[in-house]
Each structure stands twice: as structure tokens, then as C-alpha cells.
Amino acid sequence: MNQSASTSSINPLTMIMPQRKITGMSAILLPFLADGEIDWGSFEQHTAATLDAGLTPAINMDTGYANLITADVRQEALNRATAVAAGRSFLGGVFVSDNAGAAFQPDAYRSGIAEVQASGGTPILFQSYGLTSGDDDQILAAYQTLAQECDSFYAFELGNMFAPFGKIYSLELYERLLGISNCAGAKHSSLNRVQEWQRIELRNRVRPDFLVLTGNDLAIDMVMYGSDYLLGLSTFHPAAFAQRDQWWADGDARFFQLNDQLQYLGMFAFRAPVPAYKHSAAMFLRMRGKLETDQTHPESPGRPDSDRIVLQQIAADIDAMLADA
Numbered sequence: 001m002n003q004s005a006s007t008s009s010i011n012p013l014t015m016i017m018p019q020r021k022i023t024g025m026s027a028i029l030l031p032f033l034a035d036g037e038i039d040w041g042s043f044e045q046h047t048a049a050t051l052d053a054g055l056t057p058a059i060n061m062d063t064g065y066a067n068l069i070t071a072d073v074r075q076e077a078l079n080r081a082t083a084v085a086a087g088r089s090f091l092g093g094v095f096v097s098d099n100a101g102a103a104f105q106p107d108a109y110r111s112g113i114a115e116v117q118a119s120g121g122t123p124i125l126f127q128s129y130g131l132t133s134g135d136d137d138q139i140l141a142a143y144q145t146l147a148q149e150c151d152s153f154y155a156f157e158l159g160n161m162f163a164p165f166g167k168i169y170s171l172e173l174y175e176r177l178l179g180i181s182n183c184a185g186a187k188h189s190s191l192n193r194v195q196e197w198q199r200i201e202l203r204n205r206v207r208p209d210f211l212v213l214t215g216n217d218l219a220i221d222m223v224m225y226g227s228d229y230l231l232g233l234s235t236f237h238p239a240a241f242a243q244r245d246q247w248w249a250d251g252d253a254r255f256f257q258l259n260d261q262l263q264y265l266g267m268f269a270f271r272a273p274v275p276a277y278k279h280s281a282a283m284f285l286r287m288r289g290k291l292e293t294d295q296t297h298p299e300s301p302g303r304p305d306s307d308r309i310v311l312q313q314i315a316a317d318i319d320a321m322l323a324d325a
Contacts, residue, residue: 012225122152
């Protein structure tokens, strides 16, 4: 497939899918207490609230400090998610830490996959230097190797503005990934609408059951065109995202007003430095009475106290919209 030709043939106005049921997945924030310990009670409550809203929790993602936590914390998060989910679906991030120039580490991925599946979750495979450094044939072979370890799994494309090991695959490779039958979908985090539209168009032609999970917190209306989502932004207010999704399925014009308000929250929270959105999330959840503190991981950047005024107003505006639902 010629990528430039595919770009020119896409008309987004013809891709809008009204009254489609949206699949929502939400990366769970890992909260902390004032003494620096993990607030497991709030973690469990937030995971339960996400499930009760109808969204699928994703544990040990970037929002859960996947690259900063220890193996013991990662396992504890899975254990607690298993207990809270009580048979309901959740995703678990499989993160392999390596350095530039490293070889693909299938055994490390296998270990992470086994942990997630033993907990009852579905693995989502983070990229790594070793996974993304090869050519298309080598990358596909790596996924095919890991697929043999999974009942079902999700892939993950990550722009290198998020992580230096991230890579957005060619459309040719993306189409070949769709050929892996137990790959249920892929999170796409390029922050580029055109690249995501290309993937939706390809999915619609080649494998309609495959989930294109937008990771674009700056364009959450991609669900209108056929993306589903796995977002960090939805951890701020799972119930609001669930209501937005329901209004889209119902053909209710209130979708647009609530989507605009949630997008305003996304633009504010995901400004540079982007990783500080986790502090924004903690502040937002804390002021809504969902967390004990708004502490974050000590290695994660923070936001100024002045952000609280803006976040408080956004929270009030969203709650006012939900009160009229």
C-alpha cells in the first residue's frame, strides 16, 4: 500500500459513524499517600468506579508509572485489580525496560505476559528499543512470537515524543499486524489525526473486528470516525466519558458539549511537559474527593498550584452537565 496515496484518498467527513457503540478503556492512575507510599485503597476504589462506569481499566500503563515502578508494585497492582474486577475484563501493561541498541527480549515479554494472564487480564504490549529497532519483517516476527504466548493481546504504537523507543509503524506493517488473529487491537498514540484515519480506513476494509484504540488525548473526538479509545484522560472522570459515549450511541446532541468540555480538560492537562498530566489527574481526582492526596511518583514532573483553579472550574462544569443527564 502506498502511504501517500492512501492519505489523499481519505475523506474524514465520509468516515463519521453516528450512533456507534464506543468501546472505552481507561488507563488507571496509581495514587500515592503523603508519606510516599502507594494509596492502594484509592487505587481499588478508582478501578472499581471505572468498571462500574462501563469502561475497561488498563493497569500498569504510563498513567500507572509503568516505567518507574518495581516488579513487586506491578504485581500488586495486578493482584488488586483482579480482586476488584471479580471476573470483569481489564488490561495489563507489559513493559520491558532496555536501552538503545538492545536486542529484542522475548523472554522478558513472556514473563510479563504470563503475569498479566495469570491475573486474569489481557496483555497490552509496550514497545521497547529491542522490539522497534528492526525492519518490518523483524518487528512482525517479534509480534508473531509473542502472540503464541497470548490468548488475546493488544499492540501499542507510541510516538517518540512520548518515549525514545516509541515507533509509529508503516501502514504495510500495520496491515500485517491485523493478520495476527489473536491481536484484538492496537493503541495508536501518534497525536496525528491523518495517521489514525488511515488505520481506521484500513481496519474497515481488512478486519472490521480489530479495535483502533485512540491514544490521542488532544483529539478525543476520534471516536466519531470509528476509533475506540484507551486514554489517560479518561482516568480523570470515567463516568463523564461513559455518559459522553452513551450520548453518541443515542444520537443525543449533548455528546458534543460534553466532549468539548472533556477536550478542554485534555488540552489543559496534557500541555508540556506532557508527563505532568498525571499530577493534573491526581489534583482533579483529589478535589472531587476520589483520592486521599494529589501526590505523584517522585520521579514524575508536577504542575503549579495555580492549575487547581482551572481544574476546579472544569470539574464543576462537567458535573453540571452530568446533573442534567
